[in-house]
Amino acid sequence: MPQSCEILFKPFTIKSMTLPNRIVMAPMTRGFAADGVAGKLQADYYSRRAQGGVGLILTEGTVVDRPSARNEPGIPFFHGPSLDGWKDVTRDVHQAGGAIGPQIWHVGSCKSSSMEWEPDSPFESPSGLFRSDVPRGTVMSEEDIADTVAAFAQAAKDAKRCGFDCVEVHGAHGYLVDQFFWADTNRRDDRWGGPTLAERSRFAAEVIAAIRAAVGEDFPIILRISQWKQQDLTARLATTPDELGRWLCPLADAGVDLFHCSQRRFWTPEFPEIDGEDGLNLAGWAKKLTGAATISVGSVGLSGDFVHAFHDDHSKPTGIDGLLRRMERDEFDLIAVGRALITNPDWPKRIRDGDLEGMRTFSTTDLAQFE
Numbered sequence: 253m254p255q256s257c258e259i260l261f262k263p264f265t266i267k268s269m270t271l272p273n274r275i276v277m278a279p280m281t282r283g284f285a286a287d288g289v290a291g292k293l294q295a296d297y298y299s300r301r302a303q304g305g306v307g308l309i310l311t312e313g314t315v316v317d318r319p320s321a322r323n324e325p326g327i328p329f330f331h332g333p334s335l336d337g338w339k340d341v342t343r344d345v346h347q348a349g350g351a352i353g354p355q356i357w358h359v360g361s362c363k364s365s366s367m368e369w370e371p372d373s374p375f376e377s378p379s380g381l382f383r384s385d386v387p388r389g390t391v392m393s394e395e396d397i398a399d400t401v402a403a404f405a406q407a408a409k410d411a412k413r414c415g416f417d418c419v420e421v422h423g424a425h426g427y428l429v430d431q432f433f434w435a436d437t438n439r440r441d442d443r444w445g446g447p448t449l450a451e452r453s454r455f456a457a458e459v460i461a462a463i464r465a466a467v468g469e470d471f472p473i474i475l476r477i478s479q480w481k482q483q484d485l486t487a488r489l490a491t492t493p494d495e496l497g498r499w500l501c502p503l504a505d506a507g508v509d510l511f512h513c514s515q516r517r518f519w520t521p522e523f524p525e526i527d528g529e530d531g532l533n534l535a536g537w538a539k540k541l542t543g544a545a546t547i548s549v550g551s552v553g554l555s556g557d558f559v560h561a562f563h564d565d566h567s568k569p570t571g572i573d574g575l576l577r578r579m580e581r582d583e584f585d586l587i588a589v590g591r592a593l594i595t596n597p598d599w600p601k602r603i604r605d606g607d608l609e610g611m612r613t614f615s616t617t618d619l620a621q622f623e
């Protein structure tokens with residue numbers, strides 16, 4: 253192994269889960285679950301990444317038991333007959349030496365960006381909005397909210413029962429949980445809304461607390477968050493570290509063990525006005541403010557620079573150098589890799605062994621295959 257990348261291959265333990273290395277497969281919707289049921293296709297796809305050396309696999313978003321929780325027909329359910337399929341997935345991933353958690357999800361009022369498909373029931377969201385200027389679907393009632401919190405808790409309980417090692421709640425990218433966080437989509441004046449981000453976090457906090465009660469103390473809970481939304485890539489929920497802390501600390505208190513901080517580029521500093529252009533990224537700030545472990549993500553392994561970095565002159569800063577340096581200074585604990593792992597299922601092993609021959613750069617045409 254190139255000495256410089258040893259940090260990536262250090263084991264990591266959180267509660268009942270021990271990972272052989274710091275590399276996480278980012279959750280990526282693939283849309284190949286026929287009738288919404290996971291099965292052999294998914295078991296083969298994920299176990300191939302475990303064989304390829306991924307430490308922790310986070311599955312594609314898989315939806316909780318609410319009538320309009322998904323927005324495409326190939327998105328897998330995380331309830332009903334699909335759970336048997338997910339059991340096969342965990343069995344095969346474990347046999348291949350990997351760990352795995354499902355990303356449990358509700359799309360809120362986001363319809364598919366790639367197809368004209370809608371669920372039988374109307375979309376639901378905090379205030380019946382997709383964006384401040386785009387109404388869509390119904391406003392959730394108290395009963396809808398209570399049922400949704402219970403659906404997340406049930407999904408997490410089922411995750412544990414199906415043999416998963418942890419669970420991730422999708423609280424990012426402008427979907428349901430994030431629609432509660434975001435003032436543009438949460439206009440409620442009851443206890444689920446309010447002028448502060450801390451008030452608008454009540455829904456997420458209740459989801460996390462209900463999950464914690466359902467899975468017990470030792471089962472790791474991950475919450476994925478993002479500043480950016482699909483509705484507005486420039487959106488920011490927390491514009492100061494103070495605001496970030498007041499958002500995330502109550503969620504850590506509710507039971508989050510790991511914050512998965514979604515950025516499009518892991519090297520983007522979150523508050524450069526405070527610590528400069530090489531300052532902490534979102535995962536760095538989240539770790540510093542909450543004391544919880546964090547996962548970073550964003551454009552790892554996508555450039556030729558990254559792929560060739562180990563054999564290059566290391567005096568030049570490259571993508572990989574920046575990543576390793578951030579991990580060495582303990583800015584965050586784990587790094588998620590998305591598109592590079594679609595294209596190269598054995599990406600971690602190749603990085604470990606310095607076997608870069610034949611590594612391919614991601615192309616959108618790779619999304620047509622599910623293997």
Ligand SMILES: Cc1cc2nc3c(=O)[nH]c(=O)nc-3n(C[C@H](O)[C@H](O)[C@H](O)COP(=O)(O)O)c2cc1C
Pocket residue numbers: 278279280281282312313355422424425476514515516549550551552554588589590591592619
């Ligand atoms: C095809 C595709 C599907 C995705 N689906 C999800 C998803 O279901 N849930 C989620 O949180 N992020 C999703 N993402 C975002 C990824 O998890 C990841 O954050 C993003 O791709 C950046 O990482 P990368 O640059 O390593 O690809 C998706 C990304 C891609 C490319």
